[in-house]
Amino acid sequence: MSVYGVESFLFQLGQGEALRKAYREDRGAALSGYDISEEERVAVEAIDLRWLIEYGVHPILLLRFNLTGEIPSREAYLKLLRGAPAQ
């Protein structure tokens, strides 16, 4: 497995509302079309940024979680990146 599947998902998340809506409704189902491993799926579903960046996912693609509003603020994004709870 590689980061490619995760990065493809994040790129698509930035392309419009359809995938965001699907992801908000059912994260697992939204990820079903992507070629990702079980550990990748768990990390994306949990928005485990620390795991994802250490795994090698491109940080500018990870930032999509913030740009699209899944993570409401840049501060919360950075907290999650450190492995701390966002709230």
Next chain:
Amino acid sequence: MPIVGTFITAHAPGITGYPEAAGESERNNTFAALEELGRRVKELKPDLIVGISNDHFTAFFDPMPAFCIGLGPRFHGPNPDFERIMGLPCEEYAGHPDYAMALLNKAYDSGFDPAFSRAEIMFEDQFPIPLHFLDPGREIPIVPIYVNCMLEPLPSLSRCFEMGQVIKDVADERPERILLLASGGLSHWVGTLEEGQINAEFESKVLDALKAGKPEGLLGLTNAEIDAAGNGAHEIRNWLMAFAASAKGGRLEVLAHEPVPQWQTGIVMGAISVEDIS
């Protein structure tokens, strides 16, 4: 017609999106420089802007071209996510397919094979931020040249520099008055824990070389050395291409150099002297 002006600008979303986050003097100096560049645009009366910058995974992801010339008749931007953080509405930008095709053909004749796009490419911050100040009425068409500064492997600094010669050759042959706009840089980290840091040593090294008119001295920088100034520092590729397209011996006139952690960027605004002093 030789290129009538070459500008270098940062494109940090905070400039328009959260200006008040910066200190007063940093903010004022940044805006004064942008206003000065806007004043010069009126004076230079360009027919066309050739924009050199990079996408951040809005227009390009897979495949990822090293270089891509925008042939589209029009473009749009910023995209809705950037619209929100930049505080600027999405607008239409006129393209110039004929000039873009001349660039593409000259590149092919010169040993370069850039990708091309006939689509109405969606901009993010890379052109809308500087153009908000340089051409607020959206009166000047733009031909975008995209450089991959994001996803490894990146084109070498030397290759970017050499590609600049293509831009110069086309401008010299054509009648249009061309303004070159290279946006990006300087030190900045995007999406990482280092966000807000500035690498002052790297910034001095780059700016000293460019102010002395010696961009060639930077071509030996390794990707690791550039990484030490952040993943966004790779955008110096855009600047180097613009330098190579400008008159030989041109020097960077720095209108603003403001490291602004709150905008996550070492802000640089400047212009390259256009007189041939070699």
